[in-house]
Amino acid sequence: MSTTKVRRLGTDKPPTRASRLMRNKWAGTAGLLIALLAPFVDATPYALSIMTSAAIAVMLAAGLNIVVGYCGLLDLGYVAFFAVGAYTSGVLATRFDLPLLATVPIVIVVTVIAGIIIGAPTLRLRSDYLAIVTLGFGEIIRITANNLDVTGGPSGIYGIPHLVENKVLFYYVTVVVVSLAVLGAARLGRSRLGRAWRFVREDEDAAEAMGVHTYRVKLAAYIAGAVWGGLAGVLFASQLSAISPGSFTFLQSALVLMAVVLGGMGSMPGVVIGAVVISLLPEVLRGLADYRFLLFGILLIIVMLLRPQGLWPARSKEVS
Amino acid sequence: MSLLSVEDLRLSFGGLAAIDGLSFSVDEAEIVSVIGPNGAGKTSAFNCVTGFYRPTSGRITLRDKNLLGLRPSAVAGLGVARTFQNLRLFGELSVLDNVRAGSHLWLRQSVLDALLHTPRYRRSERECTEQAHHWLDFVGLRGDRYGAARNLPYGEQRRTEIARALARRPDLLLLDEPAAGLNHGEKEEMLDLIRRIQGLGVAIVLIEHDMGLVMEVSERVVVLNFGKEIADGRPEDVRENPAVIEAYLGSDAHA
Numbered sequence: 001m002s003t004t005k006v007r008r009l010g011t012d013k014p015p016t017r018a019s020r021l022m023r024n025k026w027a028g029t030a031g032l033l034i035a036l037l038a039p040f041v042d043a044t045p046y047a048l049s050i051m052t053s054a055a056i057a058v059m060l061a062a063g064l065n066i067v068v069g070y071c072g073l074l075d076l077g078y079v080a081f082f083a084v085g086a087y088t089s090g091v092l093a094t095r096f097d098l099p100l101l102a103t104v105p106i107v108i109v110v111t112v113i114a115g116i117i118i119g120a121p122t123l124r125l126r127s128d129y130l131a132i133v134t135l136g137f138g139e140i141i142r143i144t145a146n147n148l149d150v151t152g153g154p155s156g157i158y159g160i161p162h163l164v165e166n167k168v169l170f171y172y173v174t175v176v177v178v179s180l181a182v183l184g185a186a187r188l189g190r191s192r193l194g195r196a197w198r199f200v201r202e203d204e205d206a207a208e209a210m211g212v213h214t215y216r217v218k219l220a221a222y223i224a225g226a227v228w229g230g231l232a233g234v235l236f237a238s239q240l241s242a243i244s245p246g247s248f249t250f251l252q253s254a255l256v257l258m259a260v261v262l263g264g265m266g267s268m269p270g271v272v273i274g275a276v277v278i279s280l281l282p283e284v285l286r287g288l289a290d291y292r293f294l295l296f297g298i299l300l301i302i303v304m305l306l307r308p309q310g311l312w313p314a315r316s317k318e319v320s
Numbered sequence: 321m322s323l324l325s326v327e328d329l330r331l332s333f334g335g336l337a338a339i340d341g342l343s344f345s346v347d348e349a350e351i352v353s354v355i356g357p358n359g360a361g362k363t364s365a366f367n368c369v370t371g372f373y374r375p376t377s378g379r380i381t382l383r384d385k386n387l388l389g390l391r392p393s394a395v396a397g398l399g400v401a402r403t404f405q406n407l408r409l410f411g412e413l414s415v416l417d418n419v420r421a422g423s424h425l426w427l428r429q430s431v432l433d434a435l436l437h438t439p440r441y442r443r444s445e446r447e448c449t450e451q452a453h454h455w456l457d458f459v460g461l462r463g464d465r466y467g468a469a470r471n472l473p474y475g476e477q478r479r480t481e482i483a484r485a486l487a488r489r490p491d492l493l494l495l496d497e498p499a500a501g502l503n504h505g506e507k508e509e510m511l512d513l514i515r516r517i518q519g520l521g522v523a524i525v526l527i528e529h530d531m532g533l534v535m536e537v538s539e540r541v542v543v544l545n546f547g548k549e550i551a552d553g554r555p556e557d558v559r560e561n562p563a564v565i566e567a568y569l570g571s572d573a574h575a
Binding site for chain 1: 372393394397402409410411413416421425429431433434437441484485
């Protein structure tokens with residue numbers, strides 16, 4: 001059986017032993033266990049901060065996977081929702097002295113509204129046009145945050161209270177929240193709505209002919225993605241306790257998208273791995289100093305050449 | 321009252337009249353064929369009925385309910401299902417998932433059910449899968465149901481598309497050249513399948529170039545040429561109609 005042969009999307013080879021192992025339903029539990037045990041290996045503040053960031057990246061990737069992977073809507077400005085979530089909770093917590101947890105319901109409402117505001121006009125567009133408009137919206141949100149007084153302008157907001165003070169405890173809270181988010185996104189993907197997303201991705205006209213209100217379904221994907229991104233923003237604000245427009249650049253959107261593509265669009269286990277790789281690899285390569293991003297780029301290119309369908313691609317074969 | 325009624329349908333793209341005054345009706349459980357040379361406006365008429373094109377003028381009603389101006393999904397919701405001239409399956413998805421698409425409007429399942437995997441979610445998913453198997457059995461699919469639809473042979477993909485449309489449980493099924501590209505044996509099976517679909521009480525409008533199949537299965541034939549309707553009648557009458565022979569069947573008809 002082929003191991004490192006170039007595989008293209010659309011070819012079908014019998015599953016390798018490795019991919020069959022990966023399809024094991026215990027993979028999710030194993031991933032969670034690794035995340036839970038990691039602090040016992042290394043609990044230095046540096047390691048904890050990297051691991052927490054990686055977990056937040058996983059949440060972002062899970063959210064973007066709904067939009068890009070399930071529904072096939074190329075969103076280049078996903079960081080906008082991350083920013084909306086972080087700023088909403090940050091502003092509310094600092095100006096009104098709310099505990100961060102109390103801002104969560106408001107963040108959900110605000111991100112849903114943001115999803116509708118950005119999604120409603122743009123989702124009538126297809127493919128490339130959608131990508132360009134979302135890119136624009138991502139920048140609009142960042143530049144708005146940069147210029148408003150309430151968001152603290154270029155210096156941003158600081159002194160945001162932590163969800164929990166203890167760094168180890170916060171890591172565990174993050175892991176639990178992110179796990180639920182990943183599980184939720186995966187379950188949505190297997191539901192009536194999730195199938196409708198895939199129908200839209202595969203053939204919008206055929207989906208419409210089967211009675212799928214494609215516009216509504218796309219908006220639902222966008223809103224779900226927005227809520228996932230916004231909640232990740234709350235975790236981010238809590239982790240750093242300071243946020244500024246510099247954290248929400250296009251590069252962030254690109255990195256999350258890279259995690260989704262690298263892991264395997266539409267595959268939840270895939271994008272989790274993709275996000276972990278994207279956030280940990282630059283740290284692992286830190287020893288290379290200035291060359292680390294060069295090597296990071298080269299490694300990504302190699303992976304995409306060898307596995308263009310992603311590290312853990314979505315399967316089209318169903319288990320009977 | 322007829323099931324589908326199309327009155328004086330006109331559709332133009334810029335200055336070009338693709339459909340120029342088409343009227344026909346379909347009764348419950350009736351098979352009507354729409355024939356005509358390439359570019360006569362047959363598929364355009366389908367697209368008008370199913371909401372993909374907005375006609376310039378005319379009336380389209382299903383059981384006296386207006387279909388004009390509705391989105392395709394709303395037309396589907398009223399009980400119209402269709403297949404496409406060039407297969408439009410969800411290629412990367414499994415054959416079963418393709419047919420599950422037909423159940424989309426029937427499934428009662430909320431986002432919360434899906435997130436919590438409530439008994440209602442499990443039940444509706446089970447029913448949906450059973451339905452999909454039922455319709456795949458009905459169309460006689462022999463290929464792998466769990467694999468990606470694009471891996472099926474061509475004839476099987478045609479069947480899958482029809483199964484997907486049937487899972488919609490339509491009152492009216494529009495088939496756009498279902499026998500195109502099928503071999504002789506497969507055409508025979510398609511003929512049988514169309515009759516069995518009619519047996520379910522479903523009315524069928526058929527676009528087809530295979531005259532043998534059209535004459536065999538249709539109760540009525542509508543003939544289009546350059547967007548104009550030139551005949552509407554029983555197959556044997558249409559066959560003898562001089563205008564039809566000239567426009568469509570040509571000299572081959574008497575060969």
